[in-house]
Amino acid sequence: MPDPLYTARIPVRWGDQDALGHVNNTVYLRYVEQARIEFLESLADEGWPGAPDTGPILAAAELQFRRPIHYPATVVVNVFSAGPGRTSFPLDSVLTVEGDEETVYADVKATLVWVDSRTGRPTPLPDVIRDALDGQ
Template identity: 35%
Template sequence: MARHLYSCPLRWSDMDAFGHVNNVVFLRYLEEARVDFMWRLAPGDGSKAFTGGVVVSRHEIDYLKPLVHRHSPVTVETWVTEIRAAYLTLRYEIKDEDTVYVRAATRLVPFDLEQGRPRRVSREEETFLTEYLEPGQGAGRRERSEGALAV
């Protein structure tokens, strides 16, 4: 299983009054890594994968250690833990060589912006996501008899 690595710079404006990265800023770090993963690394030139829209339906975040301002970036590792017919789940660690500061998860729903409603994960998206799927986790979306989609 591959993990996507994103080098995330710390900005002075990310700090709270105590000199730590503010808790809500970590969500921005996750967003930056997610965008880098899904749009920059999405399958191939001319691909429509993920371009129709994706919305966040859930975040979970565990703050493990305070992160103070410094000039070196942190790494955001991203991988896939679940692929279903109409959603997927990403997991993350925000860390450096010595410390994990945050563990988090995001549930994403592919969205059709033109029609204003959720859509299914495409085969092309599923193929791309499967490269980052955590071992032991099944894609689960099309393994039904009679061709029904798993949700």
């Protein structure tokens, strides 16, 4: 497996659990969202990379649960990509737990589309994103 583009470490909060005592299924997507936002923000000096009034939308996400995560823990989200398209790019995330990074707890395959918020239409990816994704 290649090195991740980005790694986020996210503490599990008490309220992330459900009645069965493990992290609720919807929270896994929140962890991936947080890692995705941190990754994109890391590519820019301030705010989003690229032109004003443009940014990513999540077009698709597929989540495969592997093992339950329990409190207390720190979730490690490693972000990968197969490379950019013209206006979209895949981002894959692998969730592990700090201290047990060899075990995959969940993985997510997502597609993001770069959109001009004024028109609602896809727009070409900013060069900084293209360069970061081409590097993997």
